[in-house]
Amino acid sequence: MKYFHLCFQLLFFLLLVFSPAICAAAENRINTGFAPSAASLFPDAAAAERFGSALADALDASVSVRLFDDVHSLPEWLNRFRAIDLSLIPRKTLQNQPSGRLFSLLTTDTDEVFVLRQGIAPARREHIAAAIREVLSEEKRHVSSEPAAFSDREDALRQEAVKQARDGHLEDSLEILKQLYNRNPANSKVAYDYLTVLGWAERDAEVVILADSMELDKAPLHVVDVVAKALRNHKWFEASAALYAEAMQRWPDHLPFALGRLMALADAGEVEASRRLVRQLQNRHPERRDVLSACVYAAERAGDHLTALDLHQRLLVLNPADPDALLGRIRALRFLGASHLALHYAEKFPGLLQKADLQRLHNDAAAHQVRWGSYSPEAEKTRFLETDQALERISANLRRLHAADNAPPTLVRQGRIDRMVALRNRVRMPEVVTLYQSLQREDEFLPAYALKAAADAYLYLEQPEAAYDIYQQALHLEPDDFETRLALFYADVELEEFDRAITRIDRLFAEVQAEKNADRQRLTAELTTGLARVFAGDLPEAQSRIETLHDHAPLNPDLKQELGGVYAARGWPRKAESILENGLLNNPDHRGLQIARAHNRFDLRQYGTAQAAAEDLYGRFPEDKHVQRLARRSYLHDLRELQVEAGYSDSSETDYGGNELRLGSTLYSSPLKEHYRLFAGILWSRGDFAEGRGIVRRYRSGLEYRSRRLEGNAEINYTAAGAGGVGVGVAGLLHQDDQRSWPFAVEIRSSATPTRALRNGIDADAIRFGFVHRAHERRRWSLGTGLMDFSDGNLRTHLRADLRQRVVTRPHYHLDGVVDLYASFNKKSDVPYYSPQQDASASVTLDNTWLLWRRYQRAFRHRLALTVGAYQQQGYGTGPLLGARYEHLWQADGRFDLVYGIGWHRRIYDGDPENGVDGDLSVRWRF
Numbered sequence: 001m002k003y004f005h006l007c008f009q010l011l012f013f014l015l016l017v018f019s020p021a022i023c024a025a026a027e028n029r030i031n032t033g034f035a036p037s038a039a040s041l042f043p044d045a046a047a048a049e050r051f052g053s054a055l056a057d058a059l060d061a062s063v064s065v066r067l068f069d070d071v072h073s074l075p076e077w078l079n080r081f082r083a084i085d086l087s088l089i090p091r092k093t094l095q096n097q098p099s100g101r102l103f104s105l106l107t108t109d110t111d112e113v114f115v116l117r118q119g120i121a122p123a124r125r126e127h128i129a130a131a132i133r134e135v136l137s138e139e140k141r142h143v144s145s146e147p148a149a150f151s152d153r154e155d156a157l158r159q160e161a162v163k164q165a166r167d168g169h170l171e172d173s174l175e176i177l178k179q180l181y182n183r184n185p186a187n188s189k190v191a192y193d194y195l196t197v198l199g200w201a202e203r204d205a206e207v208v209i210l211a212d213s214m215e216l217d218k219a220p221l222h223v224v225d226v227v228a229k230a231l232r233n234h235k236w237f238e239a240s241a242a243l244y245a246e247a248m249q250r251w252p253d254h255l256p257f258a259l260g261r262l263m264a265l266a267d268a269g270e271v272e273a274s275r276r277l278v279r280q281l282q283n284r285h286p287e288r289r290d291v292l293s294a295c296v297y298a299a300e301r302a303g304d305h306l307t308a309l310d311l312h313q314r315l316l317v318l319n320p321a322d323p324d325a326l327l328g329r330i331r332a333l334r335f336l337g338a339s340h341l342a343l344h345y346a347e348k349f350p351g352l353l354q355k356a357d358l359q360r361l362h363n364d365a366a367a368h369q370v371r372w373g374s375y376s377p378e379a380e381k382t383r384f385l386e387t388d389q390a391l392e393r394i395s396a397n398l399r400r401l402h403a404a405d406n407a408p409p410t411l412v413r414q415g416r417i418d419r420m421v422a423l424r425n426r427v428r429m430p431e432v433v434t435l436y437q438s439l440q441r442e443d444e445f446l447p448a449y450a451l452k453a454a455a456d457a458y459l460y461l462e463q464p465e466a467a468y469d470i471y472q473q474a475l476h477l478e479p480d481d482f483e484t485r486l487a488l489f490y491a492d493v494e495l496e497e498f499d500r501a502i503t504r505i506d507r508l509f510a511e512v513q514a515e516k517n518a519d520r521q522r523l524t525a526e527l528t529t530g531l532a533r534v535f536a537g538d539l540p541e542a543q544s545r546i547e548t549l550h551d552h553a554p555l556n557p558d559l560k561q562e563l564g565g566v567y568a569a570r571g572w573p574r575k576a577e578s579i580l581e582n583g584l585l586n587n588p589d590h591r592g593l594q595i596a597r598a599h600n601r602f603d604l605r606q607y608g609t610a611q612a613a614a615e616d617l618y619g620r621f622p623e624d625k626h627v628q629r630l631a632r633r634s635y636l637h638d639l640r641e642l643q644v645e646a647g648y649s650d651s652s653e654t655d656y657g658g659n660e661l662r663l664g665s666t667l668y669s670s671p672l673k674e675h676y677r678l679f680a681g682i683l684w685s686r687g688d689f690a691e692g693r694g695i696v697r698r699y700r701s702g703l704e705y706r707s708r709r710l711e712g713n714a715e716i717n718y719t720a721a722g723a724g725g726v727g728v729g730v731a732g733l734l735h736q737d738d739q740r741s742w743p744f745a746v747e748i749r750s751s752a753t754p755t756r757a758l759r760n761g762i763d764a765d766a767i768r769f770g771f772v773h774r775a776h777e778r779r780r781w782s783l784g785t786g787l788m789d790f791s792d793g794n795l796r797t798h799l800r801a802d803l804r805q806r807v808v809t810r811p812h813y814h815l816d817g818v819v820d821l822y823a824s825f826n827k828k829s830d831v832p833y834y835s836p837q838q839d840a841s842a843s844v845t846l847d848n849t850w851l852l853w854r855r856y857q858r859a860f861r862h863r864l865a866l867t868v869g870a871y872q873q874q875g876y877g878t879g880p881l882l883g884a885r886y887e888h889l890w891q892a893d894g895r896f897d898l899v900y901g902i903g904w905h906r907r908i909y910d911g912d913p914e915n916g917v918d919g920d921l922s923v924r925w926r927f
Contacts, residue, residue, distance in 0.1 A: 029062040030055070030128070033084035035071035041088060041110045051135060058131035078102060078117040085120065086128065088112050105129045106209050108136070109182050137213045154180055155189075162193050170201040185213075192223045199226035204233040216243070221251055228260055237268035255285070259294040266301035274298045289318055296328060305335040326352055330361070339365035359401060359411050366393040367418045380620040387425045394419045413439075417450045424453040427623035432457035448477040452484055459487070460625065462856055464494040482512065482521050489528065496854055498536040498811035505532050523549070527562060536811040539570050539777060557587040561596050568596075570776045572738040573603040591617070595626050602633060605706045608674040611637065636894050639926040641668040643681075649918035660687040660755070668704065677704040679713070687755045691832070694759025696721040698751065702729075709735055719749055723763040723791065733772075743770045743784070750788065757790065757833040764790040770800075778806035794828040794835060804847075811851075818845040820869075834909065836873045843869025843881055861889040863901070871908050879908035897924040 032055070034040075034048045042048040045067055052065035066084060068074060074087045079101050086105075094104060094113050105114040106129060114132055116125060157176055165173035177194040184190060191214065198207045207230035216224055224247045231240035244261030251257060258281060265274040278295045285291040292315050299308040309332035315325035326349055333342035343365045346353050353361065398415045401407040416439060423432045436454035439446060446454075455470035468491040475484045485508050492501035509525035512518045530545035543566050550559045560583030567576035580597045587593060594617060601610035614627075614634035621627045647662040666681030680701040687694050702715030712732025719725060727749025734742040750766035757764065770784030781803040788796040801821045808815040823840040845867040853860040867883035887901030900921040907914055 029064065030059065030086055031064050031066065031084045032086045033066045033068055033074055033077055034088055035068045035074060037071070039110065040071075041108050041112055054135040054138065055131055058134050059128065075102060078115065082117055082119075084117070086114065086116055088114055106132065107206055109178065109185075109210075111178075133209070133212055154183075158190055158193060162197070165197045165200060170197060173197050174201060192220065195223060196226050199230055202233070204230040208234050208236070217246070217250075221247070221254065224250075225256065225260070228257075228264075232260070232264050232267065235267075237264050240264040241268060241270070255288075255291070259290060262294050262298050266298040269301075271302045274302065287314075287318060289315060292318075293324070300328075300331075305332045308332045309336065323352065334361065334364055339367070355404075356408055356411070359397070359404075359408070362393070362397045362400070363411055363414050363418065366390055366397055366415070367421075384426055387422055390422050391419065391426065394422060413444055417446065420450060421453045424456050427460070429457040429460045433461065448474040448481065448484070451477070452487065455487065455491075459491060459494065462494075464491050467491050468495060482508070482525075486524070486528065489532070493532070493535045494856075496812070498532075502529075502532045502536060505529050523553075523556075527559065530566075531562060534566060534569065537809050537814070539566060542566050543570065555586060557583050557590045557593055561590070561592040564593075564596050564600065568600050568603055571774055572776070573600050574738045576600050577604065591621065591624070592626070595624075595630055598630050599633070602637070604708050605675070605711070606708055607637060607671065607706075610634070632894070636926055638670050639895070640670050641677075642666075642923075642925045642927065643668075644923040644925075645920070646922075647918065647920035649916060651914055651916040661685065666700075675705055675707050677706075678702075679704055679715075683751070685755050687759075689756050689759065689832075691760070694721070694755050696755050696758050705732075711735075717749065717751075719758065719763070721758040722761040723753075723758050725749060725763065727763075739774055741772045741774070743772060743782075744768065745786075752788070753790075754833040757792075757831075760832045762790055762792045762831070762833070764788045764796075778809070780804045790828075790831070792828070792831055794826055794831055796824060796826050796835070798822065798824040807846075813848070813850050816847040816849075818847055819843075820845070836910075838874040839872060841869060841871045841881055843867050843883075845883075857891070857893045859889075859891045863887040863889060867905075873908065873910065876908065876911035879911075879913065880906070881908075882906040895926045898922075 032052055034042050036042045036044050036048055042051060048065055048067060052063045056063035071089055072093060074089050075097055077083050078087055089112060091111050091113050094115060102115045103118060105116055107113050158180055161173040161176035174197055177197060180190045181194045195207055195210050207227060211227040216227060228240050228243045231243060241261050241264035244257050244264060247257045262274055262277045278298055281291050282295060292311050296308050296311045299311060309329060312325045312328040312332060315322055330342045330345050339361060343361050346358055346361055394415055401412050416435065420432055420435045432454060451470050451474035455467045458467035471484055471488045471491055478484060489501050489505045492504060505528050509529050512521045512525050527549060530542045533542035546563045546566055550563050553559055560579050564576040564580040577600055580593055580600060583593045594613060598610050598613035611634045614630045617627045618631040644665045649660045662685045664683040666679055669678040671677055683698040685696045697720040698717055700715050700717035702713055704713040710732055714730045717727045719727060729747040731745035745768040747766045750764050752766055753764045766786060766788045768786035770782055772782040774780045784800045786798050803819045805817050806814060807817050820843045825838050826835040829835050829837045845865050847865045849861055849863045851861050865885040869881040870878050871881045872878040883905040885901055885903040887899060890898040902919045905916050
């Protein structure tokens with residue numbers, strides 16, 4: 001029961017205390033509380049009630065007045081209980097309150113302060129303050145209508161107070177003038193002297209309040225000057241500039257008013273108005289130091305550091321030792337990015353800067369040199385000169401800081417960040433990562449440009465996951481930064497996130513397309529939307545986008561480079577060659593065009609010139625990742641090559657062979673005389689037939705030739721089998737242009753002779769000829785024919801046609817449709833090997849390939865091919881042809897390829913169905 005009673009009392013007390021504040025808010029009511037005393041603005045209760053009534057009229061609101069005995073209890077009623085909204089307390093009482101506890105409105109002549117409780121909206125505070133000024137002003141006007149007499153003794157006191165102020169005794173002077181002013185506020189001499197001395201004491205807020213009750217259009221010059229300065233010091237810049245303008249009308253020859261107005265306009269951000277006034281002043285007073293100094297202030301406030309530098313130079317012509325002008329020149333040069341010149345002048349005039357400021361200037365000079373280094377011309381020998389000098393300067397700065405006592409940590413941190421950026425520009429990426437990780441361990445905050453430097457290093461070092469995360473941090477700090485968003489696109493590409501990459505770059509292009517004065521960014525973004533399609537495998541769309549850009553800017557070398565790259569990727573090296581050579585005619589030193597041309601020459605099998613270009617470019621630009629890839633391609637070209645194949649097949653039909661095993665290998669030498677390679681190889685095969693097992697060993701060696709027009713090889717071989725012997729062969733591919741080529745082969749003791757024929761002492765010679773049309777990477781068709789002359793008198797003629805067409809293209813998947821037609825005719829069919837008098841087949845294959853994993857030059861794919869068709873054999877009718885094949889394909893660094901797979905087929909032989917399975921493996925290794 002006691003507990004319940006205590007709770008009820010507490011609830012009643014809270015309602016009693018807080019209900020006035022709640023009601024005031026609800027009813028647009030102001031609750032005031034005052035402690036009247038003889039020294040207060042309200043000496044008695046009647047004065048407080050009169051003020052409350054006048055305030056209610058001014059606010060057009062309900063105002064309640066509560067009276068208190070102890071003025072020191074008022075802050076509690078304002079802040080803790082919130083029972084009153086407005087009060088008047090001595091300034092010393094306010095100073096004893098914790099910061100932010102009460103809101104100070106204005107100070108009175110009685111050294112009291114009107115205060116508001118916290119929680120009242122700013123607009124409401126301004127309204128109440130204006131109403132209080134209005135009420136106090138009315139009271140002063142009422143008093144001034146009945147001026148009190150001013151005795152000679154009081155006038156002497158006024159003059160003595162002014163003398164004390166001029167002697168530096170400002171507080172004593174103000175005490176006398178305050179009493180005189182309170183006794184007779186209508187006396188202009190006292191009011192002007194009181195206001196002037198308040199200005200000398202830098203009590204600007206009191207000057208502004210006092211001036212609000214005066215008619216300044218009648219005030220003397222020195223009073224107007226004090227008020228205008230106080231308004232500016234109080235950050236009421238527009239009011240200050242307006243008062244200076246009125247004063248300039250009254251005293252047009254008083255130059256300080258013009259200078260004051262200039263500085264107030266500059267503070268208010270009125271750039272155009274301040275510039276007009278600067279021109280007027282400079283025309284009238286070209287060599288006045290005070291005018292030049294005011295113009296310097298206006299220029300610096302407007303951020304016009306070039307004009308400020310010119311003005312400082314003019315001041316130094318008037319006085320070469322002017323310390324303010326010397327410092328101003330250093331400051332302007334630093335803002336203009338010429339910190340090296342600023343440092344030169346700082347060291348030329350020792351003592352101008354504090355030690356910390358001088359070290360900061362050393363850091364700035366190094367940082368600016370880092371930025372200059374990134375814009376240096378790309379001359380082979382000097383492109384890193386500025387950056388190397390910047391690194392030396394940063395190292396010297398850091399040594400100086402480490403040797404100094406109490407070196408500012410911010411300067412050490414800035415020096416390390418500048419070093420990280422310079423190392424990135426110098427393409428010393430492992431060092432960038434090491435320094436970044438050190439800063440991370442120390443939990444140092446890094447600005448966006450430093451984060452971008454670290455991310456660039458990770459991306460260069462082929463660590464896109466880390467790069468992506470750091471780019472995201474930089475983007476969080478600078479959400480609209482174009483370079484960071486572009487870099488994130490490339491990180492997405494290297495992470496194989498092609499959908500995200502395309503969405504990102506398309507959005508970026510749409511945004512910059514709508515911006516004005518962003519032509520360079522617009523072109524870069526639009527070109528990159530085309531490259532995004534290249535990376536995702538959508539070459540037709542990429543070609544369309546980049547060709548459109550090229551048509552609008554046909555002389556742009558970057559567009560020619562990328563368009564040439566697209567043509568090469570589509571299998572048109574000759575078309576690429578034309579546009580790349582055209583670009584180099586006008587831009588012979590364009591690195592990107594030189595790299596693209598060298599790659600294209602490899603595609604055209606012009607190995608000598610391609611390798612010479614690769615060697616030259618790597619000697620000049622070893623740090624360039626694109627050059628490194630070109631150099632690696634040249635290195636791989638010079639390696640030896642081993643090809644190994646193995647296969648096994650088994651069939652339910654044994655009349656024409658089952659349980660067959662094949663093993664083979666070929667070793668190629670390094671290139672000789674640019675176009676040639678020697679090779680030697682062995683093939684071993686074994687098959688089980690009705691008449692027994694057949695084993696064939698074939699040894700071969702020869703010469704391979706590869707050039708722009710012709711790829712081919714010539715070999716001599718020896719077959720160890722029932723019909724063994726020495727054979728020769730020539731095979732090749734003649735390139736007519738980018739799309740048309742002509743395959744051919746002539747063999748004595750052909751490698752295509754069936755194993756069963758060889759086991760039975762039969763060999764064959766062969767000739768083949770065809771035509772291939774490769775429109776682009778998505779479509780290819782061919783025609784071919786051949787003859788095979790067997791030693792048993794049989795003559796086989798065959799015809800073949802096929803079409804491969806891309807059906808679906810996705811970044812990690814493509815589907816090709818393949819149509820294959822075949823027919824053969826044999827002179828004899830009563831032979832031990834399969835030799836139908838006439839047969840034909842037609843089939844359609846869906847060839848699916850998925851990219852499961854890729855990491856730069858390493859990749860893993862798998863492939864599934866499904867075949868359906870029909871086979872017709874003379875005398876046996878037509879039957880179905882079915883097949884399925886599954887493979888894994890591994891690639892590693894351009895040096896190692898591994899393919900293995902299994903297959904199943906069903907077809908008809910002499911009217912009988914045959915089911916077969918097979919498996920194979922192939923390896924290509926360069927060493």
